[in-house]
Amino acid sequence: MVKKLDKVDAVTVGVGWTGGIIAAELAKEGLNVVGLERGSDRDTEDFQMIHDEYRYAVRYGLMQDTSKETLTFRNKPDERALPMRQLGSFLPGEGVGGAGDHWNGQTWRFLPYDFQIKSETDKEYGEDKLSEDYTLQDWGITYDELEPYFYKFEQTAGISGEENPLGAPRENDYPTGPMKSSPILDRFKEAAKNLELHPFQMPSANLSEQYENPDGETINACQYCGFCERFGCEYGAKSSPNVTVIPTAMKTGNFELRTDSNVVEVLHENGKATGVRYVDVKTGEEFEQPADVVVLTSYVLNNTRLLLQSEIGEPYDPETGEGVIGKNYCYQITAGADGYFENEKFNTFMGAGSLGATVDDFNGNNFDHTDLDFIHGGSLSITQTGRRPIESNPIPKDTPKWGKEFKEQSLHYFNRSLSVSAEGASMPHRNNYLSLDENYKDAYGNPLLKLTYDFTEQDRNLHKYLSEKAADILHEMGADIVEENEISEHYDIVPYQTTHNTGGVIMGGDPETSAVNNYSQMWDMDNLFVVGASAFAHNSGYNPTGTLGALAYRAAEGIIKFLDEGGQLVQADKNSQLV
Amino acid sequence: MADESKGTKISRRKFVKNSGYVAGGVVGGGLIGSLLGVNFGGTEQTSTAPAQETKFNQALMYFTRQADFNTLGAATERIFPTDDNGPGALELGVPYFIDHQLAGAYGNNDNEYMQGPFYTGTPFQGYQSALKRHEIFMQGIRALDRESEANFNDSFTNLEEEQQDEILQSFEADEVELKGVTSSEFFEMLRTATLAGAYSDPLYGGNDDMEGWKMKEYPGSQMSYINEIEDDDFKEIEPSALNEHL
Ligand SMILES: Cc1cc2nc3c(=O)[nH]c(=O)nc-3n(C[C@H](O)[C@H](O)[C@H](O)COP(=O)(O)OP(=O)(O)OC[C@H]3O[C@@H](n4cnc5c(N)ncnc54)[C@H](O)[C@@H]3O)c2cc1C
Ligand code: SF4
DSSP states (O other), X not given: OEEEOOOXXXXXXXXXXXXXXXXXXXXXXXXXXXXXXSSOOOOGGGGTTOOOIIIIIXXXXXXXXXXXXOEEEESSTTSOOEEOOSOOSOOOBOSTTGGGSSOOOBOOOOOHHHHTHHHHHHHHHOTTSSOTTSOOBOOSSOHHHHHHHHHHHHXXXXXXXXXOTXXXXXXXXXXXXXXXXXXXXXXXXXXXXXXXXXXXXXXBSBOSSOEEOXXXXXXXXXXXXXXXXXXXXXXXOBOOGXXXXXXXHHHTTOEEEEOSEEEEEEEEETTEXXXXXXXXXXXXXXXXXXXXXXEEOSHHHHHHHHHHHTTOSOBOOTTTOOOOBTEEEEOOBOOEEEEEOSSOOOOTTOXXXXXXXXXXXXXXXXXXXXXXXXXXXXXXXXXXXXXXXXXXXXXXXXXXXXXXXXXXXXXXHTTSEEEEEXXXXXXXXXXXXXXXXXXXXXXXXXXXXXXXXXXXXXXXXXXXXXXXXXXXXXXXXXXXXXXXXXXXXXXXXXXXXXXXXXXXXXXXXXXXTOSBOTTSBBSSOTTEXXXXXXXXXXXXXXXXXXXXXXXXXXXXXXXXXXXXXXXXXSOOOTTOOBO | OTTTTHHHHHHHHHHHHHHOOXXXXXXXXXXXXXXXXXXXXXXXXXXXXXXXXOOTTOSOSSOOOHHHHHHHHHHHHHHSOOBTTBOOHHHHTHHHHHHHHHHSTTXXXXXXXXXXXXXXXXXXXXXXXXXXXXXXXXXXXXXXXXXXXXXXXXXGGGSOHHHHHHHHHHHHTTOSOOXXXXXXXXXXXXXXXXXXXXXXXXXXXXXGGGHHHHXXXXXXXXXXXXXXXXXXXXXXXXXXXXXXXX
């Protein structure tokens, strides 16, 4: 028996960054909002024992419990998809705050080029720059339109940074100044300048000073403790939904946070969402939560899965190229190089999740691609996130992976090696997509999401290019041995790469080729909003959260408008660009 | 330049060799004691062992046969051997770490998707075994001995170091047949668990006395580096562990 609850103005599925932003903005307007979160409650007070590499970084203490739910994976459409039985390549969040608790906090704005990538690429390099297999398209919004929302997210999070000479133009300075630099970062900046590149301090959600945001929430100053990525912050110094938007929503009295609530279906009738059905994961009881507006804020993977499972929108078909749900899944390429220094030691164990320096000279369209066999690029950074001993055993290639020599070298180089690495952009390809699995089910009896994904030629060429550039910088930094990263033969679900999954419910100007409009409102269902990096039509050369934060603020504005006026907030543009 | 304190490191190694001492307790015919005796050709001299507190957490939660535990210990010591830099897996307590992990969530794949059907995947699809990790370890460890008997007519713990390496290499290269899992998958699990035991917080029973961290010049769980992050010189910091955070 499904128990039907009282109707609310809005319900969000998942309470991470996007769910928290929607909840805060709507609740401040006096709307009543319920946030359903499959995981448990947690907050800064849970992070006192957090300096534990084994528990949190190796055994994934804060991440998704894959015994209940995971996805299946294959490289090619004609392969058998098998479950990702343990986490590896990416680490989805679970629990209040989502992955926003254990993220690094590197907070970027995508480039103007990104939002109009198809038309800009065609204009500059002709329509055949990429083959027809790449389903590149514009986002149906420009950077200038999004700029105020970027700033709003940065203000909420108190982002610490300095002007990026080659980045997207900013109307305002960052809310707080850049983090402290370190000898490692200084070394990178100096080398980059020698190479006539344009280094700057990475924008960070690990705050350089104590800060009060416009909602009155205080975020503390970072202590550079070195346990940041994959860990929660015991000081409340890393901007997360838990120290910003969730308390803001709570204070209004209009927001109810309901944990242990796993949403299994978006309910709908006559083209209108009526609410969601969820399971209490502790009791197994089922509930129906009716709402005027349903907002999917359950990360890329579950946003896509819930739509497919609830039969909303047309599933993407790689054979015909038709349908949109599951289309344009993208990831990133982690190019770079490692440098080994014989005569110097660095304090690599100190650091913060976003302590870094970057050059954008090889990102987006900041350089000429006429004679290159790829488009876009990536930001190249050195980061000092706090090196940890179990997972960090830097050894030059050809060193054995165990035994006497391994031990000797890995001890020797632990504090004598540095890496320069890229967030490499990922372009959509017709054979990279999300669908529902026919064979495997989650703990609630629903089909798992199926990921079909492999690296493309574009990825390989870009990877090589960026790795060479990273190696140049390390040589200039004075490394004795420099080794470029190599891309694996196929995309491999096992080693961690990044939790920057994107696409599946993409944004655009044309309902034929996109699932949501630029307010993240479904073209097919006016009162259903799907918010997050699932809306990205491709993935850029930066971490995604700054951009998805901006889209979430815009979505909140759209939802408020919709509750007032109803209907589609954007007029469909049938002539939008598509390969 | 792993030379700063070579002198003391060498003497520590000699000490281990000669006394049969294992960090973590006095060894008088205990499991690891007899192992060290075998490995280093020394005899147990409990009388010369320093006065150390008995570590009551050094007992077995998972393994039921001493022989299996000894084989595990010998294998981890080959993966992370004692050398001039300092202690190896045995002295760090790695076998106890692994034993304890196998008894808990790690050994039982608590957070992993273990529903069927099970198929062999491509190398890019990851763990697809229907077996739980503790079953894989048990099978793999018995197979180490089986292979040792077959190739060298002796148990794994009694082999020369080179022979032990040869056996481990054959596992790594997938030359040994196991049920429901490949020998390289078992080997990779053993390797990563050994490193985890050498370097995790001592609360888990490995990294005894934070010796793993000391060798790596890793200060463990410090509260803050805000006052040092900008400094040019390398900081040698006495490590601290999580029990200080209570
Ligand atoms: C280790 C790590 C480091 C990272 N570092 C960075 C970085 O430096 N910079 C950056 O930009 N990004 C980084 N990211 C990515 C960043 O964390 C995400 O982009 C961001 O958190 C996404 O926000 P979200 O709201 O879309 O999803 P999430 O934060 O994942 O929140 C989604 C929530 O929905 C819940 N949920 C899912 N399905 C259901 C369901 N069916 N019912 C109920 N609830 C459900 C989940 O439990 C989760 O709490 C990092 C991620 C990881 C894992
Ligand atoms: S590095 Fe800074 S922001 Fe990150 S966990 Fe430590 S104190 Fe918090």
